[in-house]
Amino acid sequence: MAGACCKCPVSLLTLKRSLLLLVAPRSATPPGPSSRSLTVVVGGRPGERRPPAAVSLRAARPTALRTSCSYQRLNPAALLRSPCQDSMSDSLRTCYTYLNQTSRSFAAVIEALDGDLRHAVCIFYLVLRSLDTVEDDMSIPLEKKVPMLKDFHTYLYQADWCFTQSTEKDRQVLADFPTISLEFRKLGQQYREVISDICQRMGSGMAEFLEKKVGSMKEWDLYCHYVAGLVGIGLSQLFSASQLADPEVGLDTELANSLGLFLQKTNIIRDYLEDTQQGRAFWPQEAWGQFADRLEDLAKPEKLESALSCLNLLVTDALRHVPDVLAYLLRLRNQSIFNFCAIPQVMALATLSACYNNPKLFRGVVKIRKGQAVTLMMDATSMEAVHTIITQYSEELLQKVSLTDPSRAKTLHILGVIVEKSAPLQPVLQSKSVHLSPMYLSAAMLLAALSWQYLSTTVSQAQGTADLQGP
């Protein structure tokens, strides 16, 4: 997870703090089905030892996925209930505190998960964070780090295993690992098996990549599979084990892998500057090698055009995973699981759109606006809304594709596929079938425009080749 877990953008941290005090009405943009539901994040009262808890008003008890026509109404009584912590052990409470310390807004969606899945995902997250902290810690010599990563899954069953010498920001999860592993051992066997298996596979994958750079695009996929795809696979197996998702969700590892790859590639693209400045290289050489001699050179002002070409190539590669993301989300029936999965994905798409063709990526940090992030978190709660958000960002991306970009044809093509897949499956109810919704019409027009652009590029390329070959 190089970096993904430990890369919490400042903007989101600030957002998380503000979310704590927030009783946020759903905002009107991006255009989406309107809803009256509220998500409220409340802090623990002074003197109370509870960690701050997110009260998702939609997810207080197992809920079927809502559709655009059946929004759940705000129930003020839910405000007074804290979802789960009344009978929590001290060690579990500590785990939720660690979860909130690492990622507040993400903690909120985890805490809103139904039933015992909530604890399983909380512990899985902390275990992954611990493994990631070992991987990232440059102060641990390789000969010590490799066995640590490979053996990490066995530490889950060693009650007193801990690591106190880490220099990383998140060193506390390693120093107090016994608290986490204690709670791990209390989880049901169906959850423990998944978590331990993923740790084993991820630990050896991380060890494999410690000594080698990410070379080909294929290796990029493999590295992202180890550090993020396996997270998607493990989570999907946890969902199915909880019986809140169908067995097929846990069995289809390809789709689950894609969710992780989409998030991780977005992080890697976004964090170019921070990573290269710290001597880390996660951009695949097969991509940057086409445009520069050294990865760091892309940050040089005179290399801007090459840098943007490389950036756009990688964004286009990441966009390949969006159709799988949609297919995955379509299978989810439980509202709390849907929110948990959809929110990071739409945030990632917003981030990718902000990064695309953006020179600032090579000079500093590219962030999505706070308001935009809040809106996305509030909105990404139904398949229809996710389709709308994705269509909106595809249009935004489409407008940024430059005529001279080497990946232009590929980018237009994948955007066309995404828009097509985001067009509502049943755009209009039978009774309203005479009036096509403006959203559907705009998606159809966009698709037509894209197909035309794509075809004309392909044709002109073919003509170009024919011209070269001569009569």
Ligand code: D9A
């Ligand atoms: C996730 Cl248990 C992650 N990673 C994320 C966060 O989302 C995924 C780490 C541990 C867990 C889950 C995630 C969420 C929902 C469903 C998923 C899934 O799969 C089905 O994982 C694929 O980024 C880290 C990896 C990408 C390495 C997997 C979202 C998150 N967001 C940060 C913001 C940021 O930019 O990192 O952590 C945050 O909210 O602080």
